[in-house]
Amino acid sequence: MLPLLIALDLAMLFGRSTWWIGVWPEASAAAQLPAFFFGILLGGGAAWTAGRVHRAGTAEQLAAAMQPRWRIELPVWLSSLIFGLIAYVPGVALAFIVSAPDAGPGFLWPSYLLLGACLITLSVSIGHLAGKLWQSRFIPPIAVAVCLFGQVMVPPIRFYVLSGHVQAEVSPSALITRFTLTLLLTAMALTLPPRQVVRDAGWRLNTAPIRGIAAAMLFSGLATVVTAGPLLVARPAPADPLCSDESPRVCVWPENRKYLGTIDAMVARLVALPNGVLKLPDTFYERGLRDASVPEAGSDFQILAGPVSVPFFLSSAVTARTVPDCEVPQDVEQQFSHEVFHLDAYLQVRTFGNAAALGEGGGPPGVDIKEIVQVIHLPESGQADWIKDRLTAIRQIGANCHG
Missing domain, CATH: 1.10.390 (Neutral Protease; domain 2)
Structure with a gap:
């Protein structure tokens, strides 16, 4: 999957158009856009990877393990995230290399790059959570659909921009709320127990209340993102154009x-x-x-x-x-x-x-x-x-x- 992601990154960067080369905000936006397509693929890949616990029949053993749940889940989650970030970095590096000669002083705008990294992380967490909670083999394609639907059909919560015109910049408050939502969903993906009732030292643990609290927190996070305002806001005019x-x-x-x-x-x-x-x-x-x-x-x-x-x-x-x-x-x-x-x-x-x-x-x-x-x-x-x-x-x- 990694060569496919890298090829997709480069195709999105140079296959559409190259007018963004030499303009730092435009180059930054072009470098982050492949993260949208990474998210679609990584959501399904993370769901398949996390679903190994069901396919191997080890859900009860993990529930009874001495290690905290997050320490068991973390390597699995990281394995999916690292694939996305490794594919993301070459596009960012090339965007800088080809833009530097014409763009003059400056660098790629970190806000756009963080937005792309945030989207990759969010997609991996969505897929990981879905693959862990549900046993069906249809969960990976459903996770892909959720990542796609959430970004395309629900504009208020989108995590990407199509272009980085110099007149606009990423809103700090919008970026912070999206980062916070990503952390919340990641925490849920690493800590929530599987959906079924598990046995622990002879006690039956019903996970429904835990899932209800997590759902309420997630809803609050989504509401915060929606009310944070637009993702892009107007920049003040420079004093010396x-x-x-x-x-x-x-x-x-x-x-x-x-x-x-x-x-x-x-x-x-x-x-x-x-x-x-x-x-x-x-x-x-x-x-x-x-x-x-x-x-x-x-x-x-x-x-x-x-x-x-x-x-x-x-x-x-x-x-x-x-x-x-x-x-x-x-x-x-x-x-x-x-x-x-x-x-x-x-x-x-x-x-x-x-x-x-x-x-x-x-x-x-x-x-x-x-x-x-x-x-x-x-x-x-x-x-x-x-x-x-x-x-x-x-x-x-x-x-x-x-x-």
């Missing part, structure tokens, strides 16, 4: 330093258009650097799955300043939108450098991609004239235009 020297400036979060040159080149393509046909802001800010109360903060760009998302936000900010403010009669709304959409699509392609900026859907509805591609291949002056024609058409379609 990383900004370019050119005008207009581009400012990003320090963790996204590897994208600064790329986005600055996008803005330079807009600035290169002659005759001042476009109205650009003095500074393009990444989302979260400005307070949400700032009127223009809503148009700040976001880096989603790499820089391919940035042209959409940059073009929207430029379009909002360049397109005149007009009253649009209802009977010409479609025609007006057609002109604005074409201009916006052109700006996205111009900003990114090719039509990939529009995605598989081809940009806004009704946009003629062939026309946009033809315009992009015109000389700079020809592209500026095309923009002027679009703005003139917009003014003619609208009424009482300003700007």
Whole structure:
């Protein structure tokens, strides 16, 4: 099973995408995500391992042993946990190695790594407890289903994140409550006696009250996790964001330093258009650097799955300043939108450098991609004239235009 887990770790790390490389929070989130899949497998594996006590018929001997229950259970539980952690570490190490050259000063964020380790431990404890309490051979697949259902279908108690955007971080209170719940479930897995009535020195011990107390404690732990708030919370904006020297400036979060040159080149393509046909802001800010109360903060760009998302936000900010403010009669709304959409699509392609900026859907509805591609291949002056024609058409379609 160990080679399978390591292969799964590396496949999840590099098989989906690699845009996270060079951004510490994104690399940290990518390194912890395989723990979700480990949990599914380790839950069933731990249940099968713990179920050996039933298959070997040694439940009564263990109940009558002189050693405390937890000391007997601990090596079995650890054997499952170590498999998961051994498979988890290579992915973490590789995420650091490939990110360090581009990410600059810093390290992987411990909160994400602890979240992944917490999920692995929780899954092992769930499987171990289920395998010890019930004798059926169907318990391992049921444990797998429980681990999967709990993470996918009950979002308030999830122990993983899909992405580590720089604007967010793991909530300390949420991490503490999840760590506490994991410790509680681990303690139950190591100390609860098997479900059946056991014999100890001639006395019959009914475990029902013990199981009831444990269930109440577990319910309280789950309730605490749910009421602890969201797993991710917004980060405060840095006092000194990383900004370019050119005008207009581009400012990003320090963790996204590897994208600064790329986005600055996008803005330079807009600035290169002659005759001042476009109205650009003095500074393009990444989302979260400005307070949400700032009127223009809503148009700040976001880096989603790499820089391919940035042209959409940059073009929207430029379009909002360049397109005149007009009253649009209802009977010409479609025609007006057609002109604005074409201009916006052109700006996205111009900003990114090719039509990939529009995605598989081809940009806004009704946009003629062939026309946009033809315009992009015109000389700079020809592209500026095309923009002027679009703005003139917009003014003619609208009424009482300003700007």
